[in-house]
Amino acid sequence: MATDKGGAWFTVAGHGAHIRATRDYLTIRRGGREEQIRVNTLDHLIVIGGHTLHTSAVISLSRAGIPISFFDADGKAAGRIALRGDCYQERLREAQRRASKHNYALVFAKAGVDSRILAIERYGHSHGWSLLYEGELDLLQSSREEIQYLVRMEEIRRLHKYLRDMYYEIMARTLPPELGFRRRTERPHRDPVNAMLSFGYAVLFGVAGTMVAAAGLDPCAGVLHDGDDGLIRDIIDGFQPVMVDETVFSMAREGIAETAYEIGERRCYLSDDLIGELLPRLHRSIREEAVAAVVRDYCDALLKGNVFSPVY
Template sequence: MTATEPWLPVFGYGGHIKATTQELIIADGSTIRRYPLQAVKHLLVVGGHTLHTSAVTNLLKAGAAITFFDIDGLPIGYLYPYGYRPDGAVHEAQERAPPHRFAQQLATAALQSRLLHLEELYGRAGHEIFYAGELDFLHQAREEVAASVTMEELRRLSRLTGDMYYEILSRMLPPELGFRRRAARPHTDPVNAMFSLGYSMLYGNCCVSLVGAHLDPDRGMLHEGAGSLVHDLIEPQKAVMVDRTVIRFAREEIAEGDYECSDKRCYLEADVSTRLITALRDSIDQSRIDTQVRILRDALLANADFHVLYW
């Protein structure tokens, strides 16, 4: 938490949250974190923790809000001080914002991050992973996204290049894993199951930050529908924060006994799921997510520059 990001998330299980009139204290095992109480404007409690009434009382007296989330980062309820009003200016700015200005930047960054990831993998592969003309097509599509003037074209190119990206990734993986492309649930191969686990974690971390900044997670720019703004912001982050880790697991760490697949569904064994979750916690950079949310909030409120962090 910084002065420009006054929301404070507490993730996981087993933390103890208490407060004095001067500071908020979070104990997690042997780690103790202390924050000036007046600097905490929004406490975000994710998962299962012990929340002392001292923390509730002192935060509410100091004018802070407290929002509760399940372990997946979905908001389930909140506490507001008497007379508190959420920051309506942020929601109003979000409603007024022209979506194309933001959607174009987001779509360009998502494609660029995937191109960089593919080129990184190609440099390590020692063999050709692109079919004839694919890499040129993706570079051309990047230019078209940057020049696109309609939302329909932006969304079409985003879907097309995303599908191509996963098909190219499949050529890097052992064929016995059965991964051919990104598919919807229920998954019948372990790679799609690992992607979904990673994207769910990334979704939760981003949703928590958006709620902390009083942004509406369901009012997107590039995507539409429930969680659309979350999907907007995580698309450019997937390659670095999730895909690198999943591809490494699929190539180096997962064995035949680590998953069980049928015609209907593929299940990851507990051990490989635990190891993957641990690796993803290291690769998902909450500080960068918070910074990206701040950049978006400032761009909405003050018409400041909007740019996307993606590599």
């Protein structure tokens, strides 16, 4: 079956796939299944884990100017065939260094706040508005409008953190109180919900980290978030509510047995059974192509001057 993946970063994950190509089609065969993608619709091939890559695929993608990035099973970068030229990554990282941090930080901050407000509104429309105290939603929305007028980076980060903390405290009211989740805490966590959120964020972080590395971006050149892997944290911030939080909160509302976790002297330990239930749900809710699209748009904005309007 041939499929169009328009402007796509196509990912082959897991293990055991055979990857071949003709001039027109990339073919991935695994077990008894075969998928074909038109080469002229691809932007990037990402190979994660152990697979067989035939020289026909390398030659075909090379002629089409499509890069191939390789990662081990844990998502750690293992190599890259930089078919766009050796200077591509240098140009991209130089563009990162020269870009206006303020402008991009505003975009990421608004995206994260919008995503959290929408999550609250979705819950309110489907379950009722008892989760909100009087005036809270108005405060969130008015504060969101203030972000675009902030000039100093510290002000943007401070307001973003304040609204994010407020979101967690609001959503905590929708969960069974016996789980002990009141707000987002620093590690080590003392309740299962915070521990599950951190687990989910780690999975999402791995997906985004792979995409950032494949693009050739500097992961430490964050704009809204400082420090190591700041750019990855920028990118996933707006995805956390819909791709991780809703999954974790849904499981918490369904009920988590006391035997599914253990609260020790210093931290909460999740059982293998609980992780085994959570992980497949995360695999369904974390949409790799949506993350890749934001990374792609960021690269295009840096190199081509396109307006950066990520879709979260």
